[in-house]
Amino acid sequence: MKPDRRQVDPLEFMGLFSGVPSHLAYGLMERCTVAEFNDGDLVLSPGQENDSIRVLLSGRLKVLLGNKTSNEFVIINRGECIGEMSIIDGKPVSAYVVAETACRMLVIHQNEFWVSLSQIPGLARNLLATLSDRMRMSNQSVLQRLQAKMELEHIQKELAIAGNIQTSLLPSQHPLFPGRNEVDIFSLMHPAKNIGGDFYDAFFVAPNKLFVAVGDVSGKGIAAALFMVQSIMHLKTQALLGFPPNEILERVNNSLCINNTAAMFVTLFCGILDTATGELVYSNGGHNPPLTDAITGKFEFMPIPQGIVVGFMEDIKYKSASMQLKPGDTVFVYTDGVTEAENRQKDLFSDEKLIELLAVSGGIGAREIVERVRDEINIFSDGADQSDDITMLTVRYLGAKSA
Helix, strand or coil, X not given: CCCXXXXXXXXXXXXXXXXXXXXXXXXXXXXXEEEEECCCCEEECCCCCCCEEEEEEECCEEEECCCCCCCCEEEECCCCEECHHHHHHCCCCCCEEEECCCEEEEEEEHHHHHHHHHHCCCHHHHHHHHHHHHHHHHHHHHHCCCCCHHHHHHHHHHHHHHHHHHHHCCCCCCCCCCCCCCEEEEEEEECCCCCCCEEEEEEEEECXXXXXXXXXXXXXXXXXXXXXXXXXXXXXXXXXCCCCHHHHHHHHHHHHHCXXXXXXXXXXXXXXXXXXXXXXXXXXXXXXXXXXXCCCCCCEECXXXXXXXXXXXXXXXXXXXXXXXXXXXXXXXXXXXXXCCECCCCCECCHHHHHHHHHCCCCCCHHXXXXXXHHHHHHHHCCCCCCCCEEEEEEEECCXXXX
């Protein structure tokens, strides 16, 4: 479906493909179909099974907020999409969608979309942005006009979907690297709300070079989630280019500063572990120091180079440090949602309690360490509302891979 020279290039107005390389976008579009509807046609209805995202190429749609004759509605304009919620949560359509004028729509089947989501850079970010825009639209046109239960539930559904997309961007399988017996690694992220600003990542940038990172974005909600997606994408790009940790932070910092009118920032720890030698080279941007038993055999805070938060000011210089891990040594990286978890009396879980807990965790696996801390936080909190995202990543070095 390449553009006719006499027509406007559809990539110029389709938000789902914003920033996506044109050859990848058109490659996906060529594998899709185009559906046409006349003025007044019913496009979707409540209870209908839906297996596609539909991007409006021309015309206008109305999403009716209530029954089929409702006077309350949301307008879907050219370039916007419908049906994204159904293919994410697998549930039937929840509202009537009617063609206000004659319409043409690009139909992206869910199988094609999920494959493309992992292969086309920017597609996941744009879907999050679409959900963010839809939530704002709901806030303005639904909450102000109706304030009814159905609309409130609709917003909650969108937030839950955004949270699912967010967590899908984080590595989650266990073991994370099947067949790699040099490291035992496990991670967990539990947002305080549907979506949060914490993140972690771990991937090999070379055969024996494991990159790990944990970050905490300022703020909460959709804005933090979008900034989190940007942070992950920039981290992956710079790490895979082979830069050392301090240069990775410098480059990510400058990228995040561009058009950062909301003055958001992220605290960020990242490191590269040489699985052949056990050397860990790391850098830090305003993040709380990880804990390790590699120095004295007892868990204590790692010495980290000073560095301000990432994304706040351009051209900041960061430093790297290194330490030697022996087989069995562990590094525990976390966000402040762990130590600042509160109970009903507003007491904090605290650094001291975390260190005491890790002190009796020697010799157990990475997953067991993370789950033990999580369980202790739950016991400590005793049902109190979680005030901040909780994220943990544990790396145990097991020694060089045997020949």
